[in-house]
Amino acid sequence: xxxxxxxxxxxxxxxxxxxxxxxxxxxxxxxxxxxxxxxxxxxxxxxxxxxxxxxxxxxxxxxxxxxxxxxxxxxxxxxxxxxxxxxxxxxxxxxxxxxxxxxxxxxxxxxxxxxxxxxxxxxxxxxxxxxxxxxxxxxxxxxxxxxxxxx
Numbered sequence: 001x002x003x004x005x006x007x008x009x010x011x012x013x014x015x016x017x018x019x020x021x022x023x024x025x026x027x028x029x030x031x032x033x034x035x036x037x038x039x040x041x042x043x044x045x046x047x048x049x050x051x052x053x054x055x056x057x058x059x060x061x062x063x064x065x066x067x068x069x070x071x072x073x074x075x076x077x078x079x080x081x082x083x084x085x086x087x088x089x090x091x092x093x094x095x096x097x098x099x100x101x102x103x104x105x106x107x108x109x110x111x112x113x114x115x116x117x118x119x120x121x122x123x124x125x126x127x128x129x130x131x132x133x134x135x136x137x138x139x140x141x142x143x144x145x146x147x148x149x150x151x
Contacts, residue, residue: 002044002045002077002078002079003078003079003082003134003135003137004045004047004078004079004082005045006045007045007046007047007064009045010042010045010047010078010081011047011049011063013082013085013123013126013127013135014040014042014047014049014078014081014082014085015047015049015061015063016126017085017119017122017123018040018049018051018061019061020119020122021116021119022051022053022059022060022061024119027115028058028059030112030115031051031053031059031112032053032054032055032056032057032058032059033053033055034053034108034112035053035054035055036053036070036071036072036105036108037050037051037052037053037068037069037070037071037072038050038051038053038070038071038072038073038074038109039051039066039068039070039072039073039074040074040075040076040081041073041074041075041076042075042076042077042078042081043075043076043077043078044077044078044079045078047063047064047078048063048064048065048066049061049062049063050062050063050066050068050070052068052070070104071104071105072102072103072104072105072106072108072109073102073103073104074100074101074102074106074109075100075101075102076094076099076100076101077099080094080099080100082135082138083138084120085119085120085123085124086120086123086124086127086136086138086139087120087121087124088138088139089138091109091110091113092110092113124139
């Protein structure tokens with residue numbers, strides 16, 4: 001059973017975290033300096049989050065279909081993205097084990113993963129405060145997840 005009931009549920013959780021990152025005074029300029037576009041395509045349920053980061057133009061986020069053509073495309077089940085944000089899934093290992101797929105200059109995204117750690121903690125705290133215990137199942141070992149740092 002998927003953690004998220006709908007596309008909007010994915011945007012309310014994962015999308016909200018992406019928006020927080022793009023509005024962060026320290027991280028937004030680092031993202032813009034990447035001069036790249038990243039699109040995360042999720043399944044079960046289907047949802048798309050596109051981030052465009054350009055020097056001088058800032059960082060924008062779009063949910064759903066878009067005309068933006070990203071340089072980097074990340075594909076995974078929405079559950080795997082949720083597990084990443086909770087801190088129980090190592091992205092590098094997930095890519096190696098084919099639990100997610102990426103195309104384009106993926107090394108740019110992998111370089112940002114350590115910087116995202118404070119946002120992962122915020123995501124987890126928000127999920128804990130929501131009163132949706134099913135979203136905390138990965139923390140209880142209810143799914144086979146790869147712990148962060150096991151790579």
